[in-house]
Amino acid sequence: MxxxxxxxxxxxxxxxxxxxxxxxxxxxxxxxxxxxxxxxxxxxxxxxxxxxxxxxxxxxxxxxxxxxxxxSHQQYPDFDARNQARVEERERIGRRAAALVQPGDSVMVDSGSTTLQMARFLAYEGTQCTVLTNSLPIAMAVGQSAGAQVILCPGDFLPSEAAVVGPDAIEFIDRHHFDRCFIGASGLTPEGVSETVRGFAAIKRAMLRRADRAHLVIDGAKLGTTGMAHVGALDSFASVVTDRRPDPAMQAALNKASVEVLVAA
Amino acid sequence: MxxxxxxxxxxxxxxxxxxxxxxxxxxxxxxxxxxxxxxxxxxxxxxxxxxxxxxxxxxxxxxxxxxxxxxSHQQYPDFDARNQARVEERERIGRRAAALVQPGDSVMVDSGSTTLQMARFLAYEGTQCTVLTNSLPIAMAVGQSAGAQVILCPGDFLPSEAAVVGPDAIEFIDRHHFDRCFIGASGLTPEGVSETVRGFAAIKRAMLRRADRAHLVIDGAKLGTTGMAHVGALDSFASVVTDRRPDPAMQAALNKASVEVLVAA
DNA sequence: AAGCTTTGTGGTTAATCGCACATCTATGTA
DNA sequence: TACATAGATGTGCGATTAACCACAAAGCTT
Incomplete structure (x- = not known):
């Protein structure tokens, strides 16, 4: 036939x-x-x-x-496979980070797989809050929660990350002011926080500008690595949530910048 | 865990x-x-x-x-069950509507299950175009296509529809000007087009304002029904894509308003 | 016609399904 | 407190279904 x-x-x-x-x-x-x-x-x-x-x-x-x-939200297959083993670590980080959000808070949440885990716990716990994000999966995850109100950034859609970037997003963020922001990153060194995905660094910087308190959520495997774009210095952050105790040099730099280190157990 | x-x-x-x-x-x-x-x-x-x-x-x-x-795409279960039988009709409508997009066009796509089908065909055919939408699933669907650039509206996230609404979205749309827009609706009568979901009608009106040519995509089962909010008069639209020939009265009204009727076979 | 690719078939292994029944747990009642 | 009960969960088993492998058949390319 x-x-x-x-x-x-x-x-x-x-x-x-x-x-x-x-x-x-x-x-x-x-x-x-x-x-x-x-x-x-x-x-x-x-x-x-x-x-x-x-x-x-x-x-x-x-x-x-x-x-x-x-x-699954089309990342490179290798990327996906490589990081699948660390889902549990991400869940722990996400849960710890979600606990930082107080009822009534307004928070900005950056795109990323670790921040997505955080968003899931936020939804799971039903914390009452307002969330602004540039990530579509995060919006959908937090949107499940009855207690949360979700605001989405405009901008150019980046299929590989299911997030929006670009000047529209930056401008939109700059028109707001939030209590906290949660930022993911590709790398963390004593020199600061860095990002690999093109266009994301500017978003993160905008969120840092427009939030009273900034929290870095980062997989312990990324400690000591550097991405191509600089996001901000350590002292931009009030705390960093990770799953592994930083090495002495990193810890010293964090102390000097008065960054609280939260290790998710 | x-x-x-x-x-x-x-x-x-x-x-x-x-x-x-x-x-x-x-x-x-x-x-x-x-x-x-x-x-x-x-x-x-x-x-x-x-x-x-x-x-x-x-x-x-x-x-x-x-x-x-x-x-399939988070609608109310009842709603979903009721309309599952019409998926095939929607596919046909979506395919027909997608064929209206010319390479190089800029198009606005309203949220909705029928417009989502259209977006999928747009992605499948790889039509080169710029798409602005307030629907997250549509952004993700069209984002698959290498030929498409997707712009997402800002606004308040509506979990039940996975779309954004509100003044930010309206204002954002009003800052643009596109070749075409594709609008879904809850009802179509000789009096015009109407919508049931709160907040959506204003989005649709904004898209109608800011596009040169408007196309209505609508399930034939909705012909003759009315939603609570008025979207626009028939003469706002250049064409309507549906799967069922309208009844004589409706057809006469469409003719009078110079609306082209495209019945998807 | 030779050679390569694509597809089909048969048989074996592994995983899932669905059911019946036993166990556990929380709750209500005397 | 002790007991009864209903609902939820776990276990064991046969039947079904899919995965996997190797080889044969068929189709296209040159």
Whole structure:
């Protein structure tokens, strides 16, 4: 039942075309089943399985038992795999950071996987607060909470991070004033805080400007590393939440800058 | 992992709490696995399975082999169930509407399930365009496309619709000018277009003001119904994309207002 | 026609599902 | 306090389904 009824069905496209359709299907529904697709395309399940393998190797989908799901907020597959092991650490950091928010606070939350964990705990605990963020997953996570009001920044959408950046976002942040901000980062050294993703550093700096108290949330694995863009000096922050005690040099620098160190147990 | 470290772990809450967490997890990741959740919560897989059964009976998630997936794009379960049968119609409308976008166009896309379908086709076809939207799922869908640049509106986040509303959004839209806008609606009658969700009508009106050509995308089942808020008169629109030919009275009104009717086959 | 790629088939292993029944826990009642 | 009860959870089992591997068949390219 090779349906080359129309002239456009050059066989060489068959595989590619089918995979395109799988991706389309995945855009329409979050989850597709192997058996279902096999039947729809009139091929064997083994073929679909091979398609899944190929597509998942490219990071275009993530496999599950019996089917496949859209690639989780499309980060690079390597990035995702590399950091999956640290989810638990991030959860601990996020929980500790969420505990800093007092009922009635207004807080800005930067985009990032660690701050997302924090947002989840904020929603889970139902802390009553107003949250301004430039991250779509964070907005959706905190939005679940009945106690929270969420304000989203405008700007240019960055698909790889599911966040917005750019001048519109900066200007929007600058029009506000909040009690606290929670900032993630790619690196922390005695010289300060740095970021790798293009466009994010400016957002973080804007949040630092417009919040009374700044908290850095950072995976312990990033202590001692540096990203390409400078975010701010240590003394911009009131505290840093991490999962690992900083080494003596780092600790000394933090002490000198009067930064409180909170190690999530 | 959140266990009952704190005193609030009354066992009677355990079940409800766990299910809340499952739903929260599902908001963050499109697919969760039974085994994974069982381990995380420290319960047996059978318990998670029963949770899935209960939640899926309520329409809050859809089951899959080995796990569960978000119920298609967080609407009220009833609403969702009622309209699930019309997904195919929406797909057709969305595809037809997406075809109206010319390469290089700048388009505003209103939030809504039909416009979301349109956004998915836009992404699938890779049409090169700039998209401004107030809907988070639409931003994420169109963001998939390499050809598209996505601009997100600021504003107050509305969790039930995963979109932003409010004065910030309106003002932001008013600062732009786009080639086209695609508007969804709750109702269409000879008197005009109307909307039910509070706050959305003002967004739609702003988009209508700031776009050269307006297209209404609307499920045929909504022809002849009225929402509580007025969006605009028929002559605000250049065309309406639907899946059912309007009745004679409606058709006459559309003709009189010079609205092109596109019925998606 | 040769060679490569893609796809299908068969059989085995592993995982999940769904059910029945036992256990545990919180709560209500005497 | 002791007991009874209902709801929630865990365990064991057979049936179902998917994953995986290797090889054969079919299709396209040259």
């Amino acid at each position: 090779l349906d080359q009824a129309n002239k456009t069905s050059r066989p060489r496209l068959r595989k590619a075309e089918r995979r395109e359709r799988i991706l389309l299907e995945l855009k329409l529904y979050p989850h597709v089943r192997i058996a279902e697709l096999a039947e729809r395309f009139g091929v064997s399940t083994e073929t679909i399985r091979r398609d899944f393998d190929a597509l998942s190797k490219k990071g275009l989908l993530s496999r599950a038992h019996g089917g496949a799901t859209v690639a | 959140l266990d009952q470290a704190n005193k609030t772990s009354r066992p009677r809450l355990r079940k409800a709490e766990r299910r809340e967490r499952i739903l929260l997890e599902l908001k963050l990741y499109p697919h969760v696995r039974i085994a994974e959740l069982a381990e995380r919560f420290g319960v047996s897989t059978e318990t998670i399975r029963r949770d899935f059964d209960a939640l899926s009976k309520k329409g809050l998630l859809s089951r899959a082999h080995g796990g569960a997936t978000v119920a």
